[in-house]
Amino acid sequence: MTVHSLSNSSAFQKLKQHFHQLSAQGVEIRNLFEQDSKRFDHFSIDAAGLLLDYSKNRLTSDTLNLLCDLAREQDVESQRAAMFAGEKINFTENRSVLHTALRAPKNTPQLVDGTNINAEVHAVLDHMQEFVRQVHSHQWTGATGLAITDVVNIGIGGSDLGPKMVCLALRSFAHSGITSHFVSNADGHALDEVLGKINPATTLFIISSKTFTTADTMLNAHSARRWFLRHFNEADLAKHFVAVSTNQPAVQAFGIAPENRFEFWDWVGGRYSLWSAIGLPIALALGFDHFRALLDGAHAMDVHFQNAPLGKNMPVLLALIGIWNRDVLGCNSLSIAAYHQDLRAFPNYLQQLDMESNGKHITRAGVAVDVPTGPVIWGDVGTNGQHAYFQCLHQGSDIVPVDFVAALRPQHHLAEHQLVLLANCFAQSQALMLGKSAQQVAAEMQAQGYSAEQIRLLTPHRTFDGNRPSNTILLDELNPASLGALIALYEHKVTVQGFCWGINSFDQWGVELGKVLAKAIEADLHSDANLTEHDSSTAGLIAQARAALRT
Incomplete structure (x- = not known):
């Protein structure tokens, strides 16, 4: 496939010429x-x-x-075909881009590196469906035998924005026995607000992190874990914490049972992940039938887009x-x-x-x-x-x-x-x-009894260009x-x-730099030693924070 520099493409040059012609002719939408x-x-x-x-x-x-x-x-049709075929169009990370496969019906073959991922996708969906059934039927209970009434999703970015948006949008379809909460921000006020509303005996936490190392998410997850252990024992974690992650060892070390880990894959980008097990809070909030309908609606658009x-x-x-x-x-x-x-x-x-x-x-x-x-x-x-x-x-x-x-x-x-x-x-x-022309404004004001001088002064302020x-x-x-x-x-x-x-829409390297720098600054905030090398602004801000946090 060939993607040209957009401004140098003949089609783009013709578009610019066309725009100048429309402008010269004074063409407006009206x-x-x-x-x-x-x-x-x-x-x-x-x-x-x-x-x-x-x-x-x-x-x-x-x-x-x-x-x-x-x-x-710009070869859009070929690039579209490559995406649906599972080619690694996310070239900076050498990954396929197959969020569309997450909503494809069962028995729709989709190969990635020789593996039929459709079977894997539906195995996870079946796992989610069974888990939702157990929670809603009260077969799954908390450590004291009480039914789960609150679900707290801890994630950030795509692990938060998508599920939260869908749960809010479809509140009319919500399961009556579940109240959903979302914690993403590293700011402790966010988690503190949620913890003040819930009963640990009837709360289920979903920790959503592909690597189980995302700094903001794991900070909140470990704080929630410590809060829970003030009321229960470590053996009880398995009844109140589940994970959506690819990192089985880290999930198990946290105290989450292996069977309570819901898997997803590196070909699922975070902001495209609500269709995967990241959507578990959606399925718990709405019921699995409604979650399946959400997938079906997306698949209908996929079919249209593809064909x-x-x-x-x-x-x-x-x-x-x-x-x-x-x-x-x-x-x-x-x-x-x-x-x-x-x-x-x-x-x-x-x-x-x-x-x-x-x-x-x-x-x-x-x-x-x-x-x-x-x-x-x-x-x-x-x-x-x-x-x-x-x-x-x-x-x-x-x-x-x-x-x-x-x-x-x-x-x-x-x-x-x-x-x-x-x-x-x-x-x-x-x-x-x-819009509204000066002539229209003047006519209206004249009909309302305004003087000629008032009309002259006020007309420019009441005119809308439109278009x-x-x-x-x-x-x-x-x-x-x-x-x-x-x-x-x-x-x-x-x-x-x-x-x-001609850009890669599926990576996000710009998110990383701030995370790396934050680790060094966090270490400086924890320490009383001399600061590592920073610009004067950052060093001054760190000093202000140190002084405030130690008083």
Whole structure:
């Protein structure tokens, strides 16, 4: 496969020329709707139970054709095939990238280094299913014979963000007997808050760490272990602690029985791992049938992504529109506006998925990319965001594309609330696109009795330029299958963008440097000896912390 420098590719040069032509002609999104009464039909797509409306973007059918040419020139189709085939496309770590295999049905052969991993995946799923059955049926109890009522997941990054987001999003489907808690931060306040809420006799801890050496996770795990042993004996650990890890010796040394370790593999990246045994807290919170539906929804999007042609492929279109906005229009960030309270953790989840994957500037060839890569991802739930940062989206100096996400049917019976919510969601995307001209503002103020001088002074402040792009993604309802499809949509979008930019979306070396430096600084904080060599700022901060911690 051949991936060209993006800015030097002929397709990219044509895209830039095309953009200059649109700009010279003064084409705005509102004009495109005026020219095509069926623009919504022509610029929307259904897949895996989701609808993507991308009509409110600054693009035409010619733009899309050129974007698809770019994808072909960057060999997206071959790279996609290599990923699904299990080739080691994570070349810096020599690993396959097969989170899609985690949600494939049983008896779907998938070979990695000669091993059929489908059988291994389903063996772990069967293990999870049996464990969930035992906990929910109270066959598995704590050391005193009491049923498990609280599950505390201790992990960080992908071992936390994905499971936590899904459990929050699907709370309407939760098993009534289990309360879920998540601890990730090394800040002791996080663990202290959870420990203050739970009863050790009825609590199950899940320690999620691939290597069982992740510093933040193991700090919290050992603190939780010490807290537990203030109430029980070491022999009781096996009834209250399980692990998701590849490191059997370390898990056993911690006090977790071998049969209570749930395995996963090096071809599962952390931010793509909620579909694996990392999803155990999801299965315990929702029940295994709902967890299976989550996998099935993601698999439906996988099938679509793998087989649909580029111009009718939802993840590919979302990715290419993102590249258009980032590298041609010059948009530095993407805001996620989820119009569903239960999706409040979704923007945070997407931050890691996108920014850890594509926050890179070195290509597969080992040279710097020559265009901007992953945008900053941020957002909140609607309508909260409207009363916080939407002012900046409408009238700020930066153009920020928005992905609106909404479910048509709610999980509650407050019908009027849902109408208001959807009205706000649709109105915000329309307002970003249409804006409000000075003539409209002046006419309204004149009708309201403002003087000519007041109109002259106030009109600039009340004018909206519009022409600001957005996508809208609609779910019929937020359920396990639709959420699975939604997550997989964004996973594949990020992957396609990485393919186009020529970067490795599946490593995260940028996370490592701070961890290494933190170990040296931690040693200095523990010690009264002279500091190891630091810059004056870091040395000064360490000195301040030493003084505070010793008083």
